[in-house]
Structures are given as C-alpha cells and as structure tokens.
Amino acid sequence: MSRHLLSRAGLPLGMMGLLLAGATLSSATLADETRIRFQLDWRFEGPSAPFLMAVERGYFAEEGLEVQVDSGSGSAGAINRVASGAYEMGFGDLNALVEFLAENPDGPGIQGVYVVYDGTPAAVFARRDRGIESAADLAGKSLAAPAFDTGYRAWGIFAAANGLEADDVEWQNVDPTLRETLLVRGDVDAITGFYFTSLLNLEGRGMGEEALTILPFPDHGVPLYGNAIITSESFAEANPEAVEGFLRAFNRALAETLADPDGAIDYVLARDGLIDVAMETRRLKLAIESVIDTPDARANGVGAVDEARLANAIQLVADAYDLPEVPATERVFTSRYLPAEEARMIFPAQGD
Structure with a gap:
C-alpha cells in the first residue's frame, strides 16, 4: 500500500486539504465582491466602449466588483430600472433624471454621480x-x-x-x-x-x-448636461466603496478610450460581433469631440458639474418640460463618490 492515504480521486489527502483551502479562499473572495448590474441607455455602440473595456480588462474586478453591463432602450428605461432596483447603476440623460425626480418627489432617490457627456448631444x-x-x-x-x-x-x-x-x-x-x-x-x-x-x-x-x-x-446657448452615470441613493449609501470603485475603474477606462478610441472599439466588437467597426469608431470619436472633450471638462476634470450651471439647467428643463416641481441640485447630482480632481484630468494634450 502507498505510504500516502489517497482520496477517492487519487490525490493525497494532504494535497486535497490544500485544494479545499484554496477553493474556500476563492469562494470567500467571490463572496466579498459586490455585484453591480449596470444598464446602458442604448445598444452596444461606440460610446459604450469604456464601460465594456473596464469589464474586459478587469478594472472593475480590481475594485472588488462583479459588474454586468447590459444594453438598453433609452434613458427613461435606464432610470426606471435603477429606480425599481432591477439595476444598481446605469447610464442616462441627466435631463430625463430631472424629469423623473420632479414627477416622483416621494419615489426612490436616484442621483447622477459622474457626468460623461458634459453637454447635451x-x-x-x-x-x-x-x-x-x-x-x-x-x-x-x-x-x-x-x-x-x-x-x-x-x-x-x-x-x-x-x-x-x-x-x-x-x-x-x-x-x-x-x-x-x-x-x-x-x-x-x-x-x-x-x-x-x-x-x-x-x-x-x-x-x-x-x-x-x-x-x-x-x-x-443651451447649457444642459447630457448623460451621466446614475445610481440609487439606497445602494450608494449602503455601498459607498463600491460606487467609488466603479467610478475609479470607469475613469481609468475612459482615459484609455480617449487616448486610443480605435483600440477601444475592440471591446464593443467583442460584445456585438455584428457592429460596423468603422461606423462605431466614428460615432465614438464624434461623441468625444462634441460632448466629452469640452473646455469645461478640460478645466474642471471629467465627471464633475458646475453647481451654478446645473441649477440653471434644472430650472430650464423644469420650465421647458412643464414639470410639477424643480428638484434641488443635490437630488440630481452628488460629487461625493468622484475620484479626486487630479485623477479626472484625463484628456490627451490637444493636437495629440
């Protein structure tokens, strides 16, 4: 008989113990990850590249997050799904969020936490x-x-x-x-x-x-903001480190997308092999040029808002949409989860 007692699989029991210990540690690591279901505003197109990159390159995982990114059918749908709890976070038009909050003053709190489109498209x-x-x-x-x-x-x-x-x-x-x-x-x-x-x-x-x-x-002359990363107040208050980690990972991926938009499209193609690569690359570059890489974003760092501008935009939307009330700026957006300003100065030098 062998000097080593064997398991039924033929492994020494000592080795089995090590494997079981490793499996237990792996399970504990998975259990420690915070799951975030993320709802896009539309299909997998060029502008979704940084979200998909952050998943595939493991940036979310490095922050202890298990993130699932799903395509969407409009900003209103993304906001409603976050409000219902079906998704923890999403991507939607900040003006649609103003409308939702005005029409649901006693409903679940939803806030923008990172503005991606510094202007409306x-x-x-x-x-x-x-x-x-x-x-x-x-x-x-x-x-x-x-x-x-x-x-x-x-x-x-x-x-x-x-x-x-x-x-x-x-x-x-x-x-x-x-x-x-x-x-x-x-x-x-x-x-x-x-x-x-x-x-x-x-x-x-x-x-x-x-x-x-x-x-x-x-x-x-229209000072409205565009799309932002949104989350429910209840999720953010219960999981502040998760929201901060999500924004750090996204910010990292956005910086790499800005530096190499052609390469970033590979992550969209990986999710939808039927996209027109040339068209989606152009769409991404148009989005960057028109509403992401703006003078305000360069001056203040991507992701943040100017409070006076936001207050003005909220009032303009309330008037134009004939809303029943005007939501306070702090209900619409919070900067508490944003990466530090220096980390958000991510734009390549102009002319690069």
Whole structure:
C-alpha cells in the first residue's frame, strides 16, 4: 500500500486539504465582491466602449466588483430600472433624471454621480438648400422629431437662446425610424436628434455634411448636461466603496478610450460581433469631440458639474418640460463618490 492515504480521486489527502483551502479562499473572495448590474441607455455602440473595456480588462474586478453591463432602450428605461432596483447603476440623460425626480418627489432617490457627456448631444440638422444657415433661419420652417427626443422637448430653451419664439417653427412628431428619411426626402426642412446618431444616419441615407447646416445645442446657448452615470441613493449609501470603485475603474477606462478610441472599439466588437467597426469608431470619436472633450471638462476634470450651471439647467428643463416641481441640485447630482480632481484630468494634450 502507498505510504500516502489517497482520496477517492487519487490525490493525497494532504494535497486535497490544500485544494479545499484554496477553493474556500476563492469562494470567500467571490463572496466579498459586490455585484453591480449596470444598464446602458442604448445598444452596444461606440460610446459604450469604456464601460465594456473596464469589464474586459478587469478594472472593475480590481475594485472588488462583479459588474454586468447590459444594453438598453433609452434613458427613461435606464432610470426606471435603477429606480425599481432591477439595476444598481446605469447610464442616462441627466435631463430625463430631472424629469423623473420632479414627477416622483416621494419615489426612490436616484442621483447622477459622474457626468460623461458634459453637454447635451441634441442638435438641429437642417437642409442648406432651404436657405437655413443659422438658427434665425429656422423661423417659419418645419421640423420633425420623435416626441421623446431631447431636441424636441428642449426646443423652447434653444429657441429662447437664439432669439426665436417656441412656436416660430412647425413641429411634426414622427417615428424615430422615419426622422432622417423625412429630411433626406425633403418632406421637412430640419430635424433634431443626437449629433453622433442623426449625422451617421443621414450619411447612411446619402446626405452628407456638405448638404446640412448643423446646429449643436451646446454651441447655441443651451447649457444642459447630457448623460451621466446614475445610481440609487439606497445602494450608494449602503455601498459607498463600491460606487467609488466603479467610478475609479470607469475613469481609468475612459482615459484609455480617449487616448486610443480605435483600440477601444475592440471591446464593443467583442460584445456585438455584428457592429460596423468603422461606423462605431466614428460615432465614438464624434461623441468625444462634441460632448466629452469640452473646455469645461478640460478645466474642471471629467465627471464633475458646475453647481451654478446645473441649477440653471434644472430650472430650464423644469420650465421647458412643464414639470410639477424643480428638484434641488443635490437630488440630481452628488460629487461625493468622484475620484479626486487630479485623477479626472484625463484628456490627451490637444493636437495629440
């Protein structure tokens, strides 16, 4: 008989003990990880790259987090799923969050914790051949957008900032799948949509920038913020280290995305092998150029808000959306979980 007692699997019992101890330690490590279900606002597209990178490169895991990133169907859906507890965190339009909080004053607290889009991506796309070269030229023209579109809903803010009355244009509420087609066919003079979505959709239908006058809302006096990472107050208060760790990991991945957007698209492709890589790379770069890499974000660090600007934006949204109340800034956003300012100075030198 062997000098070593054997287990049924043929391993010495001493080795079995070591393996069991290792398995127990591994199980304990897994048990110590905080699970976060994260809801995106839309499909797996270029701008989702830093979230997916942070998962695949293990940045979340290094923070003791087990993160599941799911595609979404709009900001309202992401906010509602976080509010319901189905997801711990999400990505959604801060203006939609203002609306949710105003309409649910006694509901679950949801806050933005890291602003990714320093400006709203909303823009007007107008046909040059209709004589539209500036915002003033929109008077008397026809515009189309879905009823939920930020550009449509915030039109009053854009109009006031550019010397127009809200009713100076004729609006058509249309299905989102028809919006760009109507402009290409000439059925309307202009549309509103997200800059990095409608532009690519129009180009795909044969209408390039040379045929368009593009009026991004942030460049035309609209101070609204765009999308932010959101979480429920109850989850954040119970798991502050987890929220801080999530933001550190995301901040790290965003810095690498800004440095190499072409490489970052690989992580989107890994989640959806059917994406058009060239298109999603361009979408990501357009998002970076238009609403992420802004003068404010460069000056103050990505992720944070200017409180005076936020208060003004909340009031503007409350007025434009005809909300029943005006949520306080601290209900909409908190900076308590953000990485330090120096860690958020992540933009490559201009010209790189």
